[in-house]
Amino acid sequence: MKYLHLIWAALFRRKTRTILTLVSIITAFLLFGMLDAVRTSFNQAGQSANGAQRLQTGSKLSFIQTLPSALGAQIAQVPGVKMVTYANWFGGAYQDPHNQVFSFAVDNNYVDLYPEMDVSAAERKAFDDTRTGVLVGEKLAKRFGWKVGDKIPMQSTIFPNRQGDKNWNFDIVGIIHSKDKKAGAFFDAMMLLHWKYFDETTPYNQGNVGWYVTRVTDVNQADRVAKAIDAISANSDHETRTQTEQAATASWMKQLADIGLIVGSIMGAVFFTLLLLSGNTMMQAVRERTSELAVLKTIGFPSGSVLSMVLAESVLLVLLGGVIGLGLATVVVPALAAGSGGMLNLPGVGANTWVLGLVLMVVIGLLVGLLPALRAMRLNIVDALAGR
Amino acid sequence: MGTLIDIRDVSKVYERGKQKVEVLHGVNLAIEQGDFLALMGPSGSGKTTLLNLIGGLDSPTGGNITVGGQRIDQLGGGQLARWRAQHVGFVFQFYNLMPMLSAQRNVELPLLLTKLSASQRKQNAAVALKLVGLDDRSSHKPSELSGGQQQRVAIARAIVSDPTLLVCDEPTGDLDRQSAEEVLGLLRELNREHGKTIVMVTHDPKAAEAANHILHLDKGTLVEQATA
Numbered sequence: 001m002k003y004l005h006l007i008w009a010a011l012f013r014r015k016t017r018t019i020l021t022l023v024s025i026i027t028a029f030l031l032f033g034m035l036d037a038v039r040t041s042f043n044q045a046g047q048s049a050n051g052a053q054r055l056q057t058g059s060k061l062s063f064i065q066t067l068p069s070a071l072g073a074q075i076a077q078v079p080g081v082k083m084v085t086y087a088n089w090f091g092g093a094y095q096d097p098h099n100q101v102f103s104f105a106v107d108n109n110y111v112d113l114y115p116e117m118d119v120s121a122a123e124r125k126a127f128d129d130t131r132t133g134v135l136v137g138e139k140l141a142k143r144f145g146w147k148v149g150d151k152i153p154m155q156s157t158i159f160p161n162r163q164g165d166k167n168w169n170f171d172i173v174g175i176i177h178s179k180d181k182k183a184g185a186f187f188d189a190m191m192l193l194h195w196k197y198f199d200e201t202t203p204y205n206q207g208n209v210g211w212y213v214t215r216v217t218d219v220n221q222a223d224r225v226a227k228a229i230d231a232i233s234a235n236s237d238h239e240t241r242t243q244t245e246q247a248a249t250a251s252w253m254k255q256l257a258d259i260g261l262i263v264g265s266i267m268g269a270v271f272f273t274l275l276l277l278s279g280n281t282m283m284q285a286v287r288e289r290t291s292e293l294a295v296l297k298t299i300g301f302p303s304g305s306v307l308s309m310v311l312a313e314s315v316l317l318v319l320l321g322g323v324i325g326l327g328l329a330t331v332v333v334p335a336l337a338a339g340s341g342g343m344l345n346l347p348g349v350g351a352n353t354w355v356l357g358l359v360l361m362v363v364i365g366l367l368v369g370l371l372p373a374l375r376a377m378r379l380n381i382v383d384a385l386a387g388r
Numbered sequence: 389m390g391t392l393i394d395i396r397d398v399s400k401v402y403e404r405g406k407q408k409v410e411v412l413h414g415v416n417l418a419i420e421q422g423d424f425l426a427l428m429g430p431s432g433s434g435k436t437t438l439l440n441l442i443g444g445l446d447s448p449t450g451g452n453i454t455v456g457g458q459r460i461d462q463l464g465g466g467q468l469a470r471w472r473a474q475h476v477g478f479v480f481q482f483y484n485l486m487p488m489l490s491a492q493r494n495v496e497l498p499l500l501l502t503k504l505s506a507s508q509r510k511q512n513a514a515v516a517l518k519l520v521g522l523d524d525r526s527s528h529k530p531s532e533l534s535g536g537q538q539q540r541v542a543i544a545r546a547i548v549s550d551p552t553l554l555v556c557d558e559p560t561g562d563l564d565r566q567s568a569e570e571v572l573g574l575l576r577e578l579n580r581e582h583g584k585t586i587v588m589v590t591h592d593p594k595a596a597e598a599a600n601h602i603l604h605l606d607k608g609t610l611v612e613q614a615t616a
């Protein structure tokens with residue numbers, strides 16, 4: 001610790017170079033923080049105790065293929081099934097096609113399968129009783145300034161009505177509150193509309209169902225139930241695939257992108273570049289300090305101390321930039337999520353990301369400092385003093 | 389007074405690739421405690437090499453070097469470093485101060501290797517700076533000081549841990565006449581009033597006059613000449 005001022009002085013011997021290097025370290029760790037938040041958010045999707053009790057049944061072919069509505073009654077007969085509901089994409093947008101809203105047409109009992117959703121009994125009843133009624137998430141309502149009683153015009157990006165245009169009108173009859181604010185940002189950002197209204201208004205759906213959601217009585221029986229459900233439609237023209245919600249979300253996300261791989265490769269490339277860049281900085285820094293290091297050794301500083309000082313210098317450099325970068329990410333990510341009004345559901349930079357980040361900083365710092373530190377340690381005093 | 393440094397039959401061979409160059413051949417020399425010795429000689433005669441051996445920066449290829457009763461030619465790198473920290477102060481031609489540190493912090497450097505507390509280090513450094521007449525410049529960086537002042541800071545750094553021996557390689561080589569005189573006056577004072585034993589390499593006969601003895605080195609062999 002009493003060497004700290006020496007290390008600090010060495011670090012800022014060339015201010016411009018150090019600051020430029022710091023900027024790239026800051027950028028790298030800002031990126032790391034943001035991408036890791038995205039990765040965490042993808043991994044967390046569908047991971048909950050309630051989610052484990054739910055099975056999703058969709059077409060085996062693709063998630064946009066529909067299923068016959070008659071299947072519902074058959075699924076309800078499978079032993080171990082407690083409750084079945086169904087839904088379809090609505091693909092709603094408010095006022096502007098860019099204002100996409102997570103919106104599903106759902107059967108009346110849909111809310112019963114999702115204890116995560118908190119809807120008051122009165123509003124639940126209003127939903128059951130109002131053909132054009134919709135339940136909207138708390139965050140979504142805030143985003144557009146909606147309240148119960150509002151009449152809202154929506155466009156569907158998928159389904160036209162019988163007049164042939166895609167304009168739909170709804171009445172807001174209730175607000176969906178999310179019980180778990182952290183995990184549930186998805187629930188309070190969505191809109192649920194009546195299956196009946198949907199099915200009777202669009203000529204396109206023709207009694208088909210997007211997917212079924214099943215609640216099982218026993219989580220441990222989930223696999224068996226899933227197999228039994230798929231067996232119903234085996235060898236038909238609408239074969240199904242039934243998965244736990246968690247697996248379904250994961251495979252659905254995988255169809256979009258293998259986020260782990262993408263994040264991993266981007267960060268790999270970024271950190272590799274960082275390694276070369278700061279390695280070069282440290283090498284230069286030590287090279288031009290040759291005579292100063294020789295003086296330290298002349299005075300009697302042991303080789304080991306010189307080695308540690310250079311290592312400490314490079315770890316300090318990376319830590320300094322890394323903590324600023326990750327700190328920025330910690331501030332920026334929630335701001336981004338808030339600014340998106342619930343569209344982006346990022347969990348923020350958590351303790352795990354910080355721990356991983358700090359470990360990376362120290363490892364990168366040590367790697368970067370290793371060669372220059374060895375060089376400094378092995379420095380021959382007599383040669384260095386003579387400028388050889 | 390007794391002998392502080394005893395050099396017996398010392399040789400030094402440098403290997404440049406396959407070629408071996410013997411820079412010092414069988415040097416014998418005894419330096420009294422409290423002496424001020426000037427080493428002169430043509431360029432390449434081995435002055436710096438001999439000085440580095442005396443200061444424990446390098447080890448001889450053959451022969452013995454005893455300083456203060458201790459055989460330093462047999463010490464390993466780590467032991468030599470510890471020995472230097474305790475017994476020797478170094479002054480170089482180009483001052484070799486840390487450019488980022490204030491005069492005060494530069495002088496404190498050797499004390500970082502001791503058990504002294506931060507405030508004691510500060511106090512000792514202040515005393516050393518006062519001794520070289522730069523107590524009013526303690527917060528200046530080397531770049532804000534003249535060559536002569538920088539060399540006096542370097543001398544303060546060399547004496548701050550109170551070593552018995554001062555080893556100076558052309559301490560006035562980069563200074564104008566007046567600054568050189570100041571530095572030499574300072575060295576003389578350290579020798580006479582504070583009892584430091586000084587070995588100084590110089591090209592300048594006037595600088596050599598500051599010493600008690602002058603030794604000449606030629607092609608790696610000592611030729612004793614005048615005594616001041």
Ligand SMILES: Nc1ncnc2c1ncn2[C@@H]1O[C@H](COP(=O)(O)OP(=O)(O)OP(=O)(O)O)[C@@H](O)[C@H]1O
Binds near residue numbers: 402409433
């Ligand atoms: N590490 C080394 N490797 C190879 N040769 C060396 C080494 N150190 C010194 N020499 C050679 O040894 C000889 C003596 O060098 P030294 O530096 O002791 O001379 P010097 O008397 O101090 O000269 P100057 O007055 O120019 O400083 C020179 O020929 C030099 O090239």
Ligand SMILES: [Mg+2]
Binds near residue numbers: 435436437557
């Ligand atoms: Mg020399």
